[in-house]
Amino acid sequence: xxxxxxxxxxxxPSQVAAFAISAAIPxxxxxxxxxxxSSGGSAAETLNLGTRAGFDFSLAMxxxxxxxxxxxxxxxxxxxxxxxxxxxxxxxxxxxxLPAVRRAVRAYLSVPTVGIALALxxxxxxxxxxxxxxxxxxxxxxxxxRYYVPLRPLYFLLFVGPLLLITQKWxxxxxxxxxxxxxSWTVQQSWERAYQRRLSADRxxxxxxxxSVCFNPDAIELYDWxxxxxxxxxxxxxxxxxxxxxxxxxxxLPPPGDEAALRDWIERIVEARKISQARVLFVLDPDxxxxxxxxxxxxxxxxxxxxxxxxDAPPSISKWVHECRSTGASASxxxxxxxx
Numbered sequence: 001x002x003x004x005x006x007x008x009x010x011x012x013p014s015q016v017a018a019f020a021i022s023a024a025i026p027x028x029x030x031x032x033x034x035x036x037x038s039s040g041g042s043a044a045e046t047l048n049l050g051t052r053a054g055f056d057f058s059l060a061m062x063x064x065x066x067x068x069x070x071x072x073x074x075x076x077x078x079x080x081x082x083x084x085x086x087x088x089x090x091x092x093x094x095x096x097x098l099p100a101v102r103r104a105v106r107a108y109l110s111v112p113t114v115g116i117a118l119a120l121x122x123x124x125x126x127x128x129x130x131x132x133x134x135x136x137x138x139x140x141x142x143x144x145x146r147y148y149v150p151l152r153p154l155y156f157l158l159f160v161g162p163l164l165l166i167t168q169k170w171x172x173x174x175x176x177x178x179x180x181x182x183x184s185w186t187v188q189q190s191w192e193r194a195y196q197r198r199l200s201a202d203r204x205x206x207x208x209x210x211x212s213v214c215f216n217p218d219a220i221e222l223y224d225w226x227x228x229x230x231x232x233x234x235x236x237x238x239x240x241x242x243x244x245x246x247x248x249x250x251x252x253l254p255p256p257g258d259e260a261a262l263r264d265w266i267e268r269i270v271e272a273r274k275i276s277q278a279r280v281l282f283v284l285d286p287d288x289x290x291x292x293x294x295x296x297x298x299x300x301x302x303x304x305x306x307x308x309x310x311x312d313a314p315p316s317i318s319k320w321v322h323e324c325r326s327t328g329a330s331a332s333x334x335x336x337x338x339x340x
Contacts, residue, residue, distance in 0.1 A: 049135040057133040061142045065125040068148045070155060074182070089159040104165045114161075117154045124151060156182065208247050214240040214285045215320055222317040223247040226283070232273045235266060237324075238283040239295050252283070255301055262305065262324070280324040282307050 067086055075081040095101045109115050131141040156179060163175050204212040212219045227248045238244050241252035256262040270278050284298040307322035
């Protein structure tokens, strides 16, 4: 984004290249470090981008990205509204054949905030298209609507704002009134209604303040109990490990592929923490939910690792908490042997 902005402002190519290389070095370094320290698999797997990279590009991706970026939600009940909103920037761009219009637009885009907005509106869809082209096996990034939400307000700045450069005062006044109405509609009708619906929805909330998506309806009690168990010997593995880490501060792990991988993890943790014995808890929600496509069935995990219920867990959360005794004992013996 910054490279496009610098280029637009007339910076020499050598300076742009130097900036690009300097910015890429730490990113590439982290990727190589992550690859070097990974336990195996492809580079795409270590970055959670699927099992392999590929190349699956189509022009439909560009059309889909543009459609989603310009989907402002105005008058969606009318069949032509989305067409008008999505095609208006292309129609306005045709006016650039006029020299006076080009000069005015260039001056408008030379404002730093407008230039950065343009660079953002160009680079983010490009990144989504590139990621989908290479890693489509993992995700269809172009089709994920959440990535376009921050871009949509830029529609007015980039494609409607230049109309205020018209010299006639009455025309600018009419356009300004229209922009105010559109902004008011967006805030009061679109955003405010959605916000009020979320506030009034009957959904459990965690102590952190976010919507509870797992371990319901006693997630807070589970997190409190785990917090009481926390010490260097505790290793927590869960199908919702990120939520446990967020709520408790315990560095939880996702389920391993097999017992050998689990044993390797535990041995490395025991060595790093310099503890004599590890207590391994599997905290499993029976429903993987939206993670079903890449996580194993929790019931199969209980069987695979011979998990047993935790006797001192409160009844309300006992169905989620399981202990892995055999692997923890094995890791303890390994640590003791290496210490001796």
